[in-house]
Amino acid sequence: MIIDTHAHAVFPQAISSYAADLVASRANPTAGPRQPITDEALHEIMARHIGNMDKVGTDWQIISPRPFMQLHSVDPAKVTQTWVKFNNDTIARQVAMFPDRIKGMAGLPQHRDYDLKPAIDELERAVTELGFVGCLLNPDPGEGGQLPPPGLGEDYWYPLYEKMVELDVPALVHSASSQHSRESYTLKFINEESIAAVSLTESTVFDDFPTLKLIIPHGGGALPYQMGRFHSWSIRRKQESTFLERLGKIWFDTTLYSEDALRLLFNVMGTDRLVFGTERPGTGSAPNPKTGRDFDDTKPTIETLLDAAGQKAVFEDNARTLFGDIF
């Protein structure tokens, strides 16, 4: 079984227009889309998406809101909350249409004012009422525009971690947009992942929450490639465990689009804490001139790099460990 743990929602255009309306009319953020979003429209676009999964042999996807469109740094916070909640509700409708192919992962209404309470409440609602199986966690809801909140190793995040542990759901650590034109949102994902992982390795988070499940996507940002640097840095500072041992408490996904990168990821990190992810359809949905396949069709590449046991772990078993026996 092939479980793709990292994918994002596909919605009809009318829903993007709603986002624009929300941003434009901030005084009245509770109004819904101009036209109601019909079941027919949602079904049509998701059926196409399922066809896209079939094309590359994916049995399941876990679907969350499009990260860059989460409006985390928009004022007032009510806009963010309205929008994220609407996203989750819409994904829940799609999951109900294809209950044997997709599962929902919640967006959280994190906001640049850093109040975590609405995010915690929405996580609880998404899991207990909508049946969602995890959440996105944005380490920089200010989207680069202000001083960021403390790193993921700091106790600012503990109330959210507590709720995740209580509900027994993992978070995919995924930033949203970037307010800096020099740093595209797609590169900010990568940089924030490195920051998140380093902050966690410097902390006692996994001593304080031994069952906390955090997934760093995109093959760990820069870290497996820059492993020697952090390994050495850790030895120079006479830390008790190695950098790799501390990274080993985090989960990572395989959302990388080249054979070289996947090979390095497997060599450096092994497969015990890796889950299959593609973000398809997304940044990698373009034909790779070298292979003829889409960049994000990475299953055939992984099959050439891992033995049967490694494939079973990455494609299926580790996802079951993380998300439970839900597939």
Added chain:
Amino acid sequence: MIIDTHAHAVFPQAISSYAADLVASRANPTAGPRQPITDEALHEIMARHIGNMDKVGTDWQIISPRPFMQLHSVDPAKVTQTWVKFNNDTIARQVAMFPDRIKGMAGLPQHRDYDLKPAIDELERAVTELGFVGCLLNPDPGEGGQLPPPGLGEDYWYPLYEKMVELDVPALVHSASSQHSRESYTLKFINEESIAAVSLTESTVFDDFPTLKLIIPHGGGALPYQMGRFHSWSIRRKQESTFLERLGKIWFDTTLYSEDALRLLFNVMGTDRLVFGTERPGTGSAPNPKTGRDFDDTKPTIETLLDAAGQKAVFEDNARTLFGDIF
């Protein structure tokens, strides 16, 4: 011949104390160190450093100020200027003592107020009066504390590029400190390098300055590892040239501390635009339990990964292309 293009100054302790004094007494930043820094003290510490080069078979190093100690985000700007100038003068004294082993690369008094004029003036002074062969360029002199300046692809940087082209010297793109506790300075180096390279690939900088020489250190931050992502992104946006072709106008160095990473770098980027760098002594100066050698002793690893022509290019010829026939 082995030319290490990426190394930083080693100074006596009294010089760090001077930095602390400068920061503590900002009203009077022009005073020098409490005790004069003697030739004897400078010679002693640099002789030890040269011994360190000999240990790993390095013939030449290009030495610049310690990036994280450049005080770019300290107010008033006069502190930064005094400190950076003092660094350059001190490196020049060391170069005069070991003229057959080290060359000077200037720190620039870039400042969070973003006025490039003092940096351009100091570059001119360092090259024409001190005989320096290049400079550090910090893409975020605010050190994370404010909104960053425009990306390196923007014309904000053009006056500095003009001066570099006029003087025919390269810049090593290297951030300084980080004001965010969640992002160590050492990780900020990596993240800023990815941002710098992506910004350059989105720009017309190398059309406007065909002879401009910019080096992205540490194996290009995250980019060679995340190449598939940016390759695909570029195809999706129907850009005329590939992402790799656009990266090919930039130079990169090999300051990476694992065999996996160096192999990926060579596979992805080839050797035409790569120079040898170690940052030794620095973050990588700790024994690697796997090899028994220091992490930053990477020459033996590179020798196993590249053929003779590749080694000649990376260890020597590309440095001559960049810096001229000065070794």
